[in-house]
Amino acid sequence: MKAKHQRLTLVLLALVALIGAGLLAAYALQDQASYFYTPSDIAERKPEAGVAIRLGGMVEEGSIQRSVDGVTVQFIVQDGTAQQLVTYTGITPDLFVEGSGVVADGRLDANGMFVAETLLAKHDENYIPRELEGIDMTAGKHKTETLVQ
Amino acid sequence: MNRWLLWVPLVLFGLFFAAVAVGLMMPKDNIIESKMVGKPMPEFALPSAIEQRPALSSADLKRGKPTLLNIFASWCVPCIAEAPQLLELQRAGVEINAIASRDTPQDVANFLNRWGNPYTRIGADTTSKVQLELGSSGVPETFVVDGNGIIVHQHIGDIRQEDVARLLELLKDAE
Amino acid sequence: MIAETGLIALWLAAALALLQFALGAIGLRAERNDYFAAIRPVAVAQGLFVSLSFVLLIWLFLRSDMSVRLVVMNSASVKPLLYKFAGTWGNHEGSMLLWVTVMGLAGAFIALFERSLKRQTLVATLAAQAFISLGFYAFLLVSSNPFERMFPVPAEGQGLNPLLQDPGLAFHPPTLYFGYVGLSVAFSFAVGAMITRDVGAAFAKAMRPWVLGAWIFLTLGITAGSYWAYYELGWGGWWFWDPVENASLMPWLAATALLHSVTVLATRDGLRAWTLMLAVVAFSMSMIGTFLVRSGILTSVHAFAVDPERGSFILALLAIYIGGAMALFALRVGTVKEGSRFELVSREGALVANNLLLSVILALVFIGTLYPLLVEAVTGEKLSVGPPYFNLATGPLALLLAAVMAAGPLLRWRRDNPKALLNRISIPVLATAAALFALALFTTGMSILSLLGLALAAGVGIASFAPLWKRNLRRTPIHTYGMVIAHFGIAVALVGMASESSFTEERLVAAKPGDEITVNKWKLEFEAIEPLAGPNWTALEGRMTAQYGDGVLHEIKPQNRMFAAAQTQTSEAALLTRWNGQLYVVLGDGDSEGRWQVRVWWKPFVTLIWYGGILVALGGLLAMVGRLRRGYKQRKQREFAEAML
Numbered sequence: 007m008k009a010k011h012q013r014l015t016l017v018l019l020a021l022v023a024l025i026g027a028g029l030l031a032a033y034a035l036q037d038q039a040s041y042f043y044t045p046s047d048i049a050e051r052k053p054e055a056g057v058a059i060r061l062g063g064m065v066e067e068g069s070i071q072r073s074v075d076g077v078t079v080q081f082i083v084q085d086g087t088a089q090q091l092v093t094y095t096g097i098t099p100d101l102f103v104e105g106s107g108v109v110a111d112g113r114l115d116a117n118g119m120f121v122a123e124t125l126l127a128k129h130d131e132n133y134i135p136r137e138l139e140g141i142d143m144t145a146g147k148h149k150t151e152t153l154v155q
Numbered sequence: 156m157n158r159w160l161l162w163v164p165l166v167l168f169g170l171f172f173a174a175v176a177v178g179l180m181m182p183k184d185n186i187i188e189s190k191m192v193g194k195p196m197p198e199f200a201l202p203s204a205i206e207q208r209p210a211l212s213s214a215d216l217k218r219g220k221p222t223l224l225n226i227f228a229s230w231c232v233p234c235i236a237e238a239p240q241l242l243e244l245q246r247a248g249v250e251i252n253a254i255a256s257r258d259t260p261q262d263v264a265n266f267l268n269r270w271g272n273p274y275t276r277i278g279a280d281t282t283s284k285v286q287l288e289l290g291s292s293g294v295p296e297t298f299v300v301d302g303n304g305i306i307v308h309q310h311i312g313d314i315r316q317e318d319v320a321r322l323l324e325l326l327k328d329a330e
Numbered sequence: 331m332i333a334e335t336g337l338i339a340l341w342l343a344a345a346l347a348l349l350q351f352a353l354g355a356i357g358l359r360a361e362r363n364d365y366f367a368a369i370r371p372v373a374v375a376q377g378l379f380v381s382l383s384f385v386l387l388i389w390l391f392l393r394s395d396m397s398v399r400l401v402v403m404n405s406a407s408v409k410p411l412l413y414k415f416a417g418t419w420g421n422h423e424g425s426m427l428l429w430v431t432v433m434g435l436a437g438a439f440i441a442l443f444e445r446s447l448k449r450q451t452l453v454a455t456l457a458a459q460a461f462i463s464l465g466f467y468a469f470l471l472v473s474s475n476p477f478e479r480m481f482p483v484p485a486e487g488q489g490l491n492p493l494l495q496d497p498g499l500a501f502h503p504p505t506l507y508f509g510y511v512g513l514s515v516a517f518s519f520a521v522g523a524m525i526t527r528d529v530g531a532a533f534a535k536a537m538r539p540w541v542l543g544a545w546i547f548l549t550l551g552i553t554a555g556s557y558w559a560y561y562e563l564g565w566g567g568w569w570f571w572d573p574v575e576n577a578s579l580m581p582w583l584a585a586t587a588l589l590h591s592v593t594v595l596a597t598r599d600g601l602r603a604w605t606l607m608l609a610v611v612a613f614s615m616s617m618i619g620t621f622l623v624r625s626g627i628l629t630s631v632h633a634f635a636v637d638p639e640r641g642s643f644i645l646a647l648l649a650i651y652i653g654g655a656m657a658l659f660a661l662r663v664g665t666v667k668e669g670s671r672f673e674l675v676s677r678e679g680a681l682v683a684n685n686l687l688l689s690v691i692l693a694l695v696f697i698g699t700l701y702p703l704l705v706e707a708v709t710g711e712k713l714s715v716g717p718p719y720f721n722l723a724t725g726p727l728a729l730l731l732a733a734v735m736a737a738g739p740l741l742r743w744r745r746d747n748p749k750a751l752l753n754r755i756s757i758p759v760l761a762t763a764a765a766l767f768a769l770a771l772f773t774t775g776m777s778i779l780s781l782l783g784l785a786l787a788a789g790v791g792i793a794s795f796a797p798l799w800k801r802n803l804r805r806t807p808i809h810t811y812g813m814v815i816a817h818f819g820i821a822v823a824l825v826g827m828a829s830e831s832s833f834t835e836e837r838l839v840a841a842k843p844g845d846e847i848t849v850n851k852w853k854l855e856f857e858a859i860e861p862l863a864g865p866n867w868t869a870l871e872g873r874m875t876a877q878y879g880d881g882v883l884h885e886i887k888p889q890n891r892m893f894a895a896a897q898t899q900t901s902e903a904a905l906l907t908r909w910n911g912q913l914y915v916v917l918g919d920g921d922s923e924g925r926w927q928v929r930v931w932w933k934p935f936v937t938l939i940w941y942g943g944i945l946v947a948l949g950g951l952l953a954m955v956g957r958l959r960r961g962y963k964q965r966k967q968r969e970f971a972e973a974m975l
Contacts, residue, residue, distance in 0.1 A: 012671045016604060016682065017160050023686045027693035030723060034694075035701055038719035042712035060714050076840020076925045077918075096838060097564070097901070097918035097927050105287050111716065124565075158664055164607060165656035168614070172649055174700065175621075177707040235484050 040111065045088040048114070055114045061090060061122070062109045070104055083108060083120075094122040191290040196304040199285045201278025204255040205264045211252055211278030217304030221329035222250045223322070224298040225274070226291050228258050229266035234295045237313035238270035244319060245273035249326060253277045256286050256294050297322070301329035333398050333477040336386035340427075340477075343379035343434060344467035346372055347460045350437075354457025358450060358525070366453050370441040373456050376463070377438030384418075384431040387476055391418045399480040400424065416500030422624060422640060423476035425503055430466040432511040433459065436540075440515070446965065447536045448528050455522030462514055465647040473643060502558060506551040506578055510616035512544025513585060517613035520606045521655055524662045529602045530669075534595035535961060537609070539954055544612075545589050546950040548582040553943030564901035564916045566931050568830065568939055571720040576699045577619030580692060584612035587688040590681045598743055600669040600678055604685065606659060614652040615692070621645055622699070673745035680738030687731040694723045725779045732786050732824060735817055736793035755793060762789030776832045783828035791821035808956030816949025823942025829935040836932075840925040850932040852913055853877045854886075859926060867891045869902070872917040872926065876906055888917035888928075912936050 040058040053059050061083060069082035078095045081104075092110060102108065102125065110122035191197070200212035216222055225241060227234040245251055253274040255263050263277070280286050289298065290309075299308040299322065307329050310318065350372045357365030390398050391414050394407040404421040405414055413420075419428045437459045444452055470476065519537040523529045555578060560568040569575060588608040594601045621644040672678035698715045705711055740754045766785035769776065776784075794817035797810060837849045847854040857873045869891040875883045889902035906913040911934035918927025 013603065013668050016601075019682075019686065020604070020689070021160065021163065023690050024693060027690040028697070030690075031694050031697040031701075034719050034723040035698070035715065038722060039701065039705075039713045039715045042714065058716075058718065072921055076921055076923075077838050077927055097916055097929050103282070105284060111714075161660040161663055164610075165653065165660055168652055168656055171618075171700070172645070172653070174704050174707055175645060178703045235482065239482075 044085040045083055045090040046085055048090055048120075049088040052118075053114060055116050055118075058111070058113055060109060060111050061092065061120055062107070063090070065102070065104050065106055065108050067104045083110070090120055091118075092120045092122055094125050096125070099125050191306050192309050194306060196300060196306060197285070197288045199278075199288065201254065201280055201285060204253075204258065204277040204279035205260050205267070207264075208272075208274060208277045211254065211276040213304060215252065215276055216300045217302065219302040220250060221299065221301050221307075221326045222252055223326070224289075224300055225251055225253045226256055226280075226286055226289070226294055226296045226298075227253060228256045228294045229262040234266075234313070235270055237295055237315075238273075240314040240316060240319050241273040242271045244314075244322065247323060249323070250275050254280045254285060254289075256280050256283055299325045299329060332386050332390055332393075332395070333479060336383045336390070337475065337477040339379045339383035339386065340467070340470065343376050343383060343430075344464070344471060346376035346379060347434075347463045347467060350376060350460035351457050351464060354453050354460065358454055358457070366449055369453055369456050373441035373460070374438040376460070377434040377436075380427075380431045380434035384427050387424060387427060388415065388418045390477075391415065397479050397481075397483045399478045400476050402480055402484055412497065412500060419503055419507075420500070423470065423474045425507065426466060426470055426474060427476050428504060429507050429511060430463055430470065432508060433463050433466070433514060436511055436515050437463070444536060446532055446961070448526065448532065450526045451519075451522045451528045451533060453522075454525040455518045458518040458521040458525075459515065462518065462651060465650065469643050469647070474640065502551060502554050505547050505554065509544045509546075509548035509551055509585070510581065510613075510620070512540050512547060513581060513609075513613045513616050515540040516544065516588065516609045517651075517655065520609035521658065524606060524655075524658050524666075527662065527666055529595075529606060529666050531596055531599050534592050534605065535957075538589075538592050538596055539958055541585060541589050541592055541609075541612075542950055542954040542957070545582070545585045546947050546954065548578070548585055549943060549947040549950060552578050552582055553940050553947070556943070557940050561903050561905055561914075562900070564903045566834075566836070566914055566916075566929070566933075568936070571698075571715075571717045573699055574623050576695050577622045580695055580699075581612060581615040581619055583688050583692040583695065584608060584615045587685045587692070588612045590684050594678050594681050595669065598670055598672065598678060600672055601682070601685075602666055602669040603659075603663045606663065606666075608685070610652065610655045610659060611692075613655075614648070615696075617644065617648045617652065621648060672743070675741065675748050675751065676745050677738065677741045677743045680734055680741050683734045684731065684738060687727055687734065691724050691727050691731070694727070695720065698723065721779070729779070729782055729786055732790050732820065735820065736790045739797045739813060739817070740793070754796065758789035758793035758796070761792050762786055765789070773832070780828040780832040783824050784832075787821045787824040787828065790824065791818060794818040794821060808959065809953040810956075812949045812951070812953030812956055814949070815952060816946045819942045819945025819947075819949055821942070822938050822945055823940075826935055826938030826940075826942055830933050830939065833934045834931055834936075837930045839928055840921065841928050842923075842925050847928060847930055849913075849930045851879045852930070852932055854915070854928075854930060856926075856928065859920070862889065864891075870917070870920075872904075872915075872928070874904075874915065876913055876915075878908065886913070886915050888915045890917050890919075907937060910934055 038058075040060050041053070042060045042062060043053065045061070045063050048061070063083040063085040066082035066084045066089065069080075071080045072078070073080065077097075078093060079098060080091065080093045083090045083092050092112075094110070094112075109126045110120065111124045112120055112122035115121050196213045196216050198213045200214075201210060203210040216224065223244065241251060251273050253276070255277055258279065258281070260279070263279075267274075278285070289306075291298075293311070295313050297310040297314060298306050299310075301307050308325050310322065314322065350369060353365045353369045353372060356362070357369065387400075390401055391405055392411070394401060394405060394414065396402050396407070400421065400423055401417075404424070405417040409417070417424075419425045437456060440452070440459070441456060447455070516537050519533065519540070523533045555575065556568050559570060559572075559575070560566075588605065588611075591601045591605045591608055595605045621641060624640055624644060698719050701715050702713050705713055736758055737751065737755055741751060762785050765788035766781070769781055769784055773781075794814055797814055798806060835850045837847055839845075839847055841847060841856045843856055843858045845856045847856065853876070855875045855877075857875065860871050860873060862869045862871045869889040871887050871889045874886045874888075876886050877883050884906050886904040886906050888904035891900050891902055901916050901918070904915045904917075906915075911932060914931040914933060916929045918929065920926045
């Protein structure tokens, strides 16, 4: 390397690396980011089967069914207008109950069933998954206690 | 060329700042208003939370007289803060019913012994089921219910001194 | 009265910080030596007062003084003493006070012990440090006073989030804060150097211990955080690419880059502008991390109480500090003289490659973390970016970085012969090839990334010791050992990560007491479910025994805990550690037929991930001790020489 403009070379190198990072990120994000859907979103424009998405809504009352093997649950997630059938194999999160808010990562299978890989359910006032806000439902949870602070 | 490149970090930071500032500005709607305001009280029947007070069902809230329905819990600090205001409302002749959210009889009794008991009836909502049906998303919350069991108003958070007059007015209007 | 005394001490400290800043700013402008002399005692006094304030807050927590709002909100008198103590910083106000306390102490330390730096640069550094502290003081005093009283006085506190009630986590936040503060000191040094245009080896040598210290704490913090998430969440994973985790990873990446570039500046006086920029970026990352966690702008599984108003405040501070520093950089760096030059194939070249790769990885993590926010701001669509993106984007680059790490220490400064490098690195390359061959032959179904990771780890592990080859081990400087151990630690962690991701075996069953569960060579006997009560929780405990092959019987007891105060439930995973891995058992809910969900993982060599992290931190510690000792010796020699003259 001609040493004359070493600093400029380094700066350009850094810039190229940065732009490279941006392009790489853009490329990877295209396939790997999972969009957030509510049951009515799925009803409107169904995502392709097998594409990773994130589903959020409320667990329908009386819909949780444990299957015979004891480790798979099926339940309905609803947002007031539409419903989506979900299946999940694994230990259900603490305080996952009917009527609670839930966010599930997973994909739709060929039959339109949502197969959840992870399940996030929080049933305390400290937390509301941000995506659940604004959904037409009569049961969101948040920390009203903070109002006095 | 060289000089110009030196501003790149600042520009990138500016972009980040703008994106995040927009994110922060976005209304977060952390306070979730119930969709039940203006609608009739959902049907429910809760067992009594403590021995000294009777149980609470939706039928108790449509007896012709406007009432307050307070949702509280012994584990909630703002509920302590609003206790004097609730007592004041009770002294003003308001009937206040309560739903104790996810609580035990012992804790509720201790709480009321210490901070005063303004309630006529207390229902124990151990799973928050009724609370959720009401569209309440936290404690404390207070609903103004008219004599026919229609929810007129929802007060989110603790009742402060300055809220008392407004609640009394709302109760009067609901007659 | 304690709370009021604490508040007064805090106000005094803030006033002293203002004085410190003014003395520096005016002194530098007017070239007043008396101002320069006064700034040191002021910095020391500020450190003392802010420490007093923090100690008083700890005292209030230990006494469970329920007339203080912060104590009510974050503590409970029934809580074990350790958590009352940790409760002091387990909340927003307390953690901010801790931050500013450590910063004040660091300023006092610099004022007392920094002797090699040019006077003006030191004064500018202390002024910059005071300026940063002022923002935090304002934050505390205006919007989040930790000493605020509460009336009426409640009988009992709100308790602490039970998830956070864990000895590991009690000390996790302070560890990260020490790291952040170290980076803030490095930032102050950089700003000071930019103001006086005094960027050179002396500046780098003064800054280096702080960068090293920060980096050690960040390494420990991330390692501990990862282990905490691993056993506390009960999900079996050790890194979730969650925003909170990324918030702690990004400063570490920047600090790692800074650590290596500052070495070039200190030894070879090269990479001046780049090092300054990295110091600014490293501190921005720690501030941005704090902002992301505290503002609640991103969704995270680590639920913290969040408040947009606080977010705005941190963002405003961020804009002033980082925006200001970057503008200063753009204005000043052009006039900073260029450092010495080097060839592409040289130690410097390898360190530049290290820096570029780390920066790209940092950018990828940064973009991935903020992308959901960006998309929502622009299109209103909601999405999440998870492990698939981060693994795909950063994994290959991390492996490339490991390869550079193996080669770098074998290169000479300034210029080297590529052929000589090939010669020196031949054994590690052969080891990698052999490992690759063996793995391809004897294993099936490994992902390419893990395969390469394991193979590369073999080469890197050997190469990390190569700098000691043919050297007199007793005369090798301590900091060289530090580098060797840190690089070896990376190789160890790499083995753990690759092995965990490829060889983990898992079973998920609904089992009745009396059932047997087998995973790999493990046989688990599910004996009974028993209720259990702790100081502030009740639990159901699964009694099980585990046996590896025909080995000894081990007892394991996973739990499902209910916390009384906050009505929250957590799964306590049971871990059984053996030399070759960990058995990880989680107890789920029971059903009406008397069966219980049980999830069992056998994770070979997973512990190496955290042992590797500890080795890396240990290497950093050795490097720091070595550098400080050498600096001390050189100063003594210089003083001796001067005395002789």
